[in-house]
Amino acid sequence: MRVFAGVALGVMWTIFGAAVPVFLERNNVGDVWFLATCASAVTALTARIAGCSLVLREDGISIRNPIFTYRIPRHCVACPSFDEKGGLMIAVVGDKELEVFAYAGSVVDRLWRTSEKVGHEIEQWLAGGTQSSSARQEGGEVRRSFRWSVPADLALAASAVSGVAALITS
Template identity: 35%
Template sequence: MLAAVWKVTSVNSFRMGWQGIPVYLALAAILGRIATCKVVLYEATLVVINPLRTHTIPRSALTRADVDDHGTLELHLHRDDKPIPAFAFGGSLVDRIKGTSEKAAHTITAWLNTPHASTADLPAQTHWTRSLYADAALALCAVTSVAGVLWMALSGRS
């Protein structure tokens, strides 16, 4: 992407080339959010970090982990009929070859079946996922876009 911005800038001047910078930053934000997806097991909780939402689930709230027909790891809670999908184990081509979603489901099931301290009083929590680099790239995308539009408008040419 940076090479494309450089090429457009060298051929058509910076007036045209700068427009690729916000596109690059938006792409970096999207890919950064996808790259930070994961499932983390702690002693008393399981944390599912998806691109936009993070779910913190205590052991006592989780009934089972399984894989749907598309290969996505799903976590089922006592209180909910709707499962929580784990984007990190989304049934990709690599997963179909290596079986990572199935392995994750087995690991979580084993974790659920091990003796542990009670977490009955802990509620499941959901909040917005924070991703420092992805959020910074998105903020820079917005700043660059606004600055570029203002610069183009004030310079009198489009």
């Protein structure tokens, strides 16, 4: 996914670079800023989506979704499950399920059954080890935090700045 996103963004920014001289030749500075706004926003969105992942660690699972990261201690993970679209969910203690955006039931997922494969890996991970009692006492609950993404956040800031420039120059 990250390779595809990088290639797609490279193509988009190459086209943008080729379009800038054409717009400037016609004295359409506002349009250049508008295109920069759109391209930066697409870059921010793509960077957030491409950065999604699920990481199995010895002490728990980390789910990196577009906006939030969830850290789930091993003893809080009940089992993997699937939504009606085939997307991977992690059932945690307390009748709560967390969606794993990286395996959300996309067309690619339906072709290669990646959610099912990861679900089986999680089941094996759950069956394969236990957490020490001291680790259980240290981290007892699911933690959610904002996921900072430097490339996405810089692109979003560039989109805001170029949007203001587009308004001023139009």
